[in-house]
Amino acid sequence: EAGVVQSPRYKIIEKKQPVAFWCNPISGHNTLYWYRQNLGQGPELLIRYENEEAVDDSQLPKDRFSAERLKGVDSTLKIQPAELGDSAVYLCASSLVFEGQYTGELFFGEGSRLTVL
Amino acid sequence: QQQVKQSPQSLIVQKGGISIINCAYENTAFDYFPWYQQFPGKGPALLIAIRPDVSEKKEGRFTISFNKSAKQFSLHIMDSQPGDSATYFCAAVNAGNNRKLIWGLGTSLAVNP
Numbered sequence: 505e506a507g508v509v510q511s512p513r514y515k516i517i518e519k520k521q522p523v524a525f526w527c528n529p530i531s532g533h534n535t536l537y538w539y540r541q542n543l544g545q546g547p548e549l550l551i552r553y554e555n556e557e558a559v560d561d562s563q564l565p566k567d568r569f570s571a572e573r574l575k576g577v578d579s580t581l582k583i584q585p586a587e588l589g590d591s592a593v594y595l596c597a598s599s600l601v602f603e604g605q606y607t608g609e610l611f612f613g614e615g616s617r618l619t620v621l
Numbered sequence: 622q623q624q625v626k627q628s629p630q631s632l633i634v635q636k637g638g639i640s641i642i643n644c645a646y647e648n649t650a651f652d653y654f655p656w657y658q659q660f661p662g663k664g665p666a667l668l669i670a671i672r673p674d675v676s677e678k679k680e681g682r683f684t685i686s687f688n689k690s691a692k693q694f695s696l697h698i699m700d701s702q703p704g705d706s707a708t709y710f711c712a713a714v715n716a717g718n719n720r721k722l723i724w725g726l727g728t729s730l731a732v733n734p
Contacts, residue, residue, distance in 0.1 A: 508664070546710050546724040547665065560721060595664050601720070609655070610722065612664025 506530070508613035510596050516619045522584035525616045529577070529598030536573055537610065538581050539595040547595055553579065554601060586620045593617050624648055625713050627725030634732050640698040642728045644711035647692065651713040651723075656685065656696050659708045659727075668709070669696070701732045 509528040517523050529536050535554050539547035550569065552560040555576040564571065568587070573579040583590055593615040626645045634640045644654075655670035671678045671685040671694065678685045684697040698705055711725040 544727075544729075546727050549721070552721070597664070609667045609670070610657075610665075612666065614662070615664055 508596055508598055508611050510594075510613035510616050512616055513614065514617050514619075516621065517586055519588055519620050520585040522582065523586055523618060524583075525581045525594050525596075525618075527579045527581070527596030527613060529579070529596070530611055533598035533600050533611070534576065535599045535601050536579050537595075537597040537599075538571060538579070539597065539612075541593045541595055541615070543592075550581070550594075583618075586618070588620050591618055591620045624723045625711060625725045627711050627728060629728060630726070631729045632731070634698075634701045634730065636701065636703060636732055636734050638701050638732075640696075640701045640705065640730055640732070642696045642709055642711070642730070643693065644695065644713075644725050645691075645693045646713050646723075648713070648715070648723075649692070650715045653714045653716040654685070654687065654694050655712050655714075655722075656683075657710045657712065659710065665710060698730075701730075703732045703734050706730055706732050 511526050515523055537552050538550040540550055541547045549563055551558055551564045551571050553573045556573055569583055571581045595612050595615045597610040597612045599610045628643050656668045657665035658668040659665040669680050669683050669685055671687050673689050676687050682699045687694045709728045712722050714722045
């Protein structure tokens with residue numbers, strides 16, 4: 505079974521440029537998460553989708569960040585314009601919520617490392 | 622506000638020793654407590670998890686001890702190996718309600734050969 509796939513793995517951009525990250529979750533997983541992880545810190549939730557609905561985007565900086573999950577499968581996270589402080593690893597994860605019951609396990613991709621110069 | 626407090630921040634253990642990482646929480650609505658292991662350049666991966674109706678769960682060399690009254694839980698790695706060197710995160714979630722995973726800040730474990 506394929507895991508969570510993210511691309512690109514690495515991205516270097518100049519500040520004020522746009523950047524987009526793509527995530528393909530595990531087949532059948534209805535819940536998708538975008539996290540940001542700074543060096544030496546834990547993951548910070550940006551947005552959580554259940555199917556196509558963003559059920560928690562309270563930590564998403566909406567002035568420059570946007571996300572979408574069309575058809576409830578793949579997702580894209582966009583930053584426009586990027587700032588120096590956006591340098592981090594952006595992690596995508598997926599999980600299965602079955603009949604309202606949370607299975608409790610998140611499956612993470614390997615992440616997209618962003619460097620903003 | 623850090624709802625899940627994890628300690629120590631870093632830990633060095635000799636091969637064959639016992640690694641112990643502790644976490645404490647405040648929210649009594651939490652009902653699922655996972656531990657994630659993260660190697661450099663990789664995403665976190667679920668290592669072991671426990672629900673508050675049991676006091677201990679063991680999987681191989683990894684054991685979670687859970688103290689509901691003290692609102693504390695800990696990860697014990699027996700016979701620690703160099704391959705266990707990684708960052709470990711405890712977490713907590715109210716699985717039946719908002720399902721938002723609250724993470725500890727992580728413990729960087731180094732096991733010396």
